[in-house]
Amino acid sequence: xGEKFGDEVLDFITKQLEENCGEGQxxxxxxxxxxxxxxxxEKEETLLDFIHCIDRSIxxxxxxKFQMSYGVYTVEDNKMExxxxxxxxxxxxxxxxxxxxxxxxxxxxxxxxxxxxxxxIEENMQxxxxxxxFMMYLxxxxxxxxxxxxxxxxxxxxxxxxxxxxxxxxxxxxxxxxGFIRRVDYYIWEEASRFIRRCLDTGIKPCPxxxxxxxxxLHENECIKVLSExxxxxxxxxxxxxxxxxxxxxxxxxxxxxxxxxxxGFTLLMDDFGxxxxxxxxxxxxxxxxIKLDKKFMExxxxxxxxxxxxxxxxxxxxKLEMGLLAEGVETNEQIELLRSIGCDQxxxxxYAKPMPADEFxxxxxxxxxxREKYCG
Ligand code: C2E
Ligand code: CA
Ligand code: CA
Numbered sequence: 001x002g003e004k005f006g007d008e009v010l011d012f013i014t015k016q017l018e019e020n021c022g023e024g025q026x027x028x029x030x031x032x033x034x035x036x037x038x039x040x041x042e043k044e045e046t047l048l049d050f051i052h053c054i055d056r057s058i059x060x061x062x063x064x065k066f067q068m069s070y071g072v073y074t075v076e077d078n079k080m081e082x083x084x085x086x087x088x089x090x091x092x093x094x095x096x097x098x099x100x101x102x103x104x105x106x107x108x109x110x111x112x113x114x115x116x117x118x119x120x121i122e123e124n125m126q127x128x129x130x131x132x133x134f135m136m137y138l139x140x141x142x143x144x145x146x147x148x149x150x151x152x153x154x155x156x157x158x159x160x161x162x163x164x165x166x167x168x169x170x171x172x173x174x175x176x177x178x179g180f181i182r183r184v185d186y187y188i189w190e191e192a193s194r195f196i197r198r199c200l201d202t203g204i205k206p207c208p209x210x211x212x213x214x215x216x217x218l219h220e221n222e223c224i225k226v227l228s229e230x231x232x233x234x235x236x237x238x239x240x241x242x243x244x245x246x247x248x249x250x251x252x253x254x255x256x257x258x259x260x261x262x263x264x265g266f267t268l269l270m271d272d273f274g275x276x277x278x279x280x281x282x283x284x285x286x287x288x289x290x291i292k293l294d295k296k297f298m299e300x301x302x303x304x305x306x307x308x309x310x311x312x313x314x315x316x317x318x319x320k321l322e323m324g325l326l327a328e329g330v331e332t333n334e335q336i337e338l339l340r341s342i343g344c345d346q347x348x349x350x351x352y353a354k355p356m357p358a359d360e361f362x363x364x365x366x367x368x369x370x371x372r373e374k375y376c377g
């Protein structure tokens with residue numbers, strides 16, 4: 001919209017704040033699009049009403065809609081440095097910005113840890129790649145009926161020399177924001193391809209390995225080139241490296257990229273089906289080959305007969321659409337029995353195996369092959 005329009009927006013917001021703030025309520029434009037209001041309040045509800053009022057009055061300007069985020073810090077100690085109060089409100093605001101459920105958050109002590117964690121990750125990620133601290137773990141996928149491994153998913157682990165094992169949930173959201181996920185994903189795609197190569201080289205029947213494709217790639221063209229290059233370099237068949245894509249709010253981008261990848265001959269898995277957003281729409285728009293049922297979705301559905309009916313219909317739908325179906329995060333015998341009874345054969349979860357280092361998975365494959373030979377021979 002340009003700088004001039006930006007200035008008009010800021011003027012507009014200032015005017016609205018002027019109108020909303022009464023006696024004893026002060027506001028200032030701290031910098032660019034960040035404003036601070038200082039007010040007293042008695043009950044949390046009155047404060048929330050006040051914020052909602054402001055939010056309504058500035059939610060759009062000249063047909064342009066705004067996404068506002070509000071962080072609240074309640075001052076209990078008047079001697080605290082003003083700067084520190086401001087920092088805390090800012091932490092709450094940033095948390096609100098990343099929260100899909102609400103745009104208003106009150107400061108919590110744990111935000112400080114979050115900020116500290118973020119700083120640690122941002123300062124150490126480059127070294128981590130250079131020093132090969134990222135490791136590929138593989139989690140087997142099983143066929144219930146055959147009771148054997150039919151594939152694996154590659155999952156990244158950050159093994160830090162001092163902090164030990166750092167799990168993806170702690171660092172992926174941050175490196176998705178700053179784009180560093182590209183490097184990490186490429187590395188895992190390479191490792192997965194090298195693993196498949198190793199199986200081929202040692203005469204072990206390789207199983208397909210699926211890798212996660214961050215949504216960052218879906219907005220860009222680079223990933224298809226990189227994937228093709230990695231596969232060419234490793235000299236492996238394309239169908240052995242499968243791609244897991246998560247449904248997300250911007251289903252349009254997902255669909256477009258999925259079509260391109262499909263055209264290149266890749267197998268596409270729809271990750272976390274049922275975890276949110278419009279799963280069914282995306283099924284219509286996007287050429288996925290396999291649906292991966294989200295762990296929470298399955299758990300929710302299993303506790304009632306209505307839920308089990310929905311689950312059963314999803315299995316049937318996948319079948320009719322000629323799509324594969326795999327249940328994720330399967331932990332109990334009860335879940336296995338239910339899945340078996342409704343015809344979902346492919347599973348991944350702690351019930352069979354946790355993610356493990358690639359060497360360990362290699363041994364597992366070898367062992368399975370030996371047993372099969374013994375059985376057949
Ligand atoms: P995801 O793709 O849904 O991966 C499945 C997650 O569920 C993994 O967590 C796995 O360890 C965990 N899991 C598997 N079976 C069970 C079970 O029976 N019970 C429970 N409670 N959990 C189970 P992990 O490895 O911590 O990964 C978390 C998420 O981080 C992944 O979710 C994926 O979205 C992301 N991620 C992991 N590795 C990569 C990567 O290399 N690239 C990208 N872009 N994302 C990754
Ligand atoms: Ca996945
Ligand atoms: Ca998943």
